[in-house]
Amino acid sequence: MTRINVMKPWMGSEEMLALSEVIASGWVAQGPKVAQFEREFAAAMQAGHAVATSNCTTALHLALIVAGVGAGDEVIVPSFSFIATANAPTYVGARPIFIDVDPATGCVTADGVAAAITPRTRAVIVVDQGGIPVDLDSIRAVCDPLGLVVIEDAACGAGSTYRGRPVGAGADLAAWSFHPRKLLTTGEGGMLTTSNAEWAERARRLREHAMSVSASDRQSHVLAPAEEYLEIGFNYRMTDLQAAVGIAQLGRLPEIVRRRREIADGYNEALQGIDGLRPVGDPDWGTSNFQSYWVEVEPEFPTDRDGLLVALAEADISARRGIMAAHRQPAYWTAETGDASLGVTERLTDNTLILPLFHQMTEEEQRRVVDVLRASSAARTGAGGRHS
Numbered sequence: 001m002t003r004i005n006v007m008k009p010w011m012g013s014e015e016m017l018a019l020s021e022v023i024a025s026g027w028v029a030q031g032p033k034v035a036q037f038e039r040e041f042a043a044a045m046q047a048g049h050a051v052a053t054s055n056c057t058t059a060l061h062l063a064l065i066v067a068g069v070g071a072g073d074e075v076i077v078p079s080f081s082f083i084a085t086a087n088a089p090t091y092v093g094a095r096p097i098f099i100d101v102d103p104a105t106g107c108v109t110a111d112g113v114a115a116a117i118t119p120r121t122r123a124v125i126v127v128d129q130g131g132i133p134v135d136l137d138s139i140r141a142v143c144d145p146l147g148l149v150v151i152e153d154a155a156c157g158a159g160s161t162y163r164g165r166p167v168g169a170g171a172d173l174a175a176w177s178f179h180p181r182k183l184l185t186t187g188e189g190g191m192l193t194t195s196n197a198e199w200a201e202r203a204r205r206l207r208e209h210a211m212s213v214s215a216s217d218r219q220s221h222v223l224a225p226a227e228e229y230l231e232i233g234f235n236y237r238m239t240d241l242q243a244a245v246g247i248a249q250l251g252r253l254p255e256i257v258r259r260r261r262e263i264a265d266g267y268n269e270a271l272q273g274i275d276g277l278r279p280v281g282d283p284d285w286g287t288s289n290f291q292s293y294w295v296e297v298e299p300e301f302p303t304d305r306d307g308l309l310v311a312l313a314e315a316d317i318s319a320r321r322g323i324m325a326a327h328r329q330p331a332y333w334t335a336e337t338g339d340a341s342l343g344v345t346e347r348l349t350d351n352t353l354i355l356p357l358f359h360q361m362t363e364e365e366q367r368r369v370v371d372v373l374r375a376s377s378a379a380r381t382g383a384g385g386r387h388s
């Protein structure tokens with residue numbers, strides 16, 4: 001029996017060829033391939049501008065800076081997200097205000113955002129959690145009249161759609177991740193997209209030490225023009241090696257999404273026959289790329305979430321605990337931000353698990369996963385069981 005992992009990147013000869021071309025070119029740092037990846041990514045996501053970064057966390061950091069968020073401001077965020085969503089506001093001296101999520105989608109709602117707004121609120125970071133599109137229009141309807149910036153953490157969202165368009169296209173700014181846990185990967189990498197040309201230009205400078213002339217432009221001159229450092233910037237650059245892989249991966253994205261949705265359908269069908277496991281699914285307003293296919297283990301299921309993870313592990317299947325709750329992490333629980341009581345977040349964090357789902361997954365592998373779910377649903381007692 002071979003191990004079934006929760007996720008595997010899907011790469012092949014196109015990525016290898018793209019990498020060897022960059023190596024042969026002699027220019028491996030940020031340069032023409034990054035510029036090409038930015039153009040192609042912006043076109044694919046229907047964004048005016050795209051700025052490549054070292055990862056999604058740094059893209060979120062730049063988004064908050066160019067949006068003018070700073071010390072003393074409040075930024076509304078879901079606790080139910082990878083910790084980077086909450087960390088980014090703290091990098092600029094702002095305070096993350098944790099709100100709860102909708103149990104069906106794992107995403108924040110307009111009502112939840114509205115209830116958390118104070119005179120100090122400057123921005124909201126909404127998340128397409130696990131690839132499920134957030135209902136952006138309803139949130140903009142709350143935020144726009146108040147002048148609050150809406151930033152979409154679309155780390156998991158490449159290939160998901162909202163009302164017929166790519167997610168991220170309707171936000172003031174969107175941040176994307178190319179970590180191998182996401183659909184499209186460059187090893188590490190990220191992107192910031194926006195329709196605001198001034199914000200894009202400033203982010204482009206800030207990611208490269210706020211230099212007035214980029215390193216690749218300087219390189220094209222024998223006598224490089226003198227550069228100035230216009231403000232305090234960062235090194236948040238992507239390399240041409242990463243971008244070349246990203247361009248090849250972007251070409252695969254439609255096929256990756258199609259296949260992931262097919263595998264998700266297979267799980268949906270199997271779960272119809274199993275009581276007590278509630279799967280995530282498409283909301284009315286869009287389609288998920290199923291970056292994370294999670295199920296909630298409900299009270300009537302004979303085994304609890306951790307027991308089910310053990311049962312899967314015993315069959316050499318590496319599922320994962322569901323999405324974390326940032327407000328319960330040591331980094332936040334002692335701070336004034338950690339005292340939130342977020343019932344849905346805590347319920348989902350404690351009772352959901354993410355099932356293996358990757359492009360190359362075979363029917364046989366999916367059957368192995370489903371067999372364990374089925375056997376656990378039939379079991380009345382056992383390790384980790386509710387009745388043991």
Ligand SMILES: *Cc1c(COP(=O)(O)O)cnc(C)c1O
Nearest residue numbers: 055056057082084155177178179
């Ligand atoms: C993965 C993820 C991030 C962080 O992405 P990196 O590219 O690793 O910095 C941020 N937000 C969410 C919601 C994520 O899932």
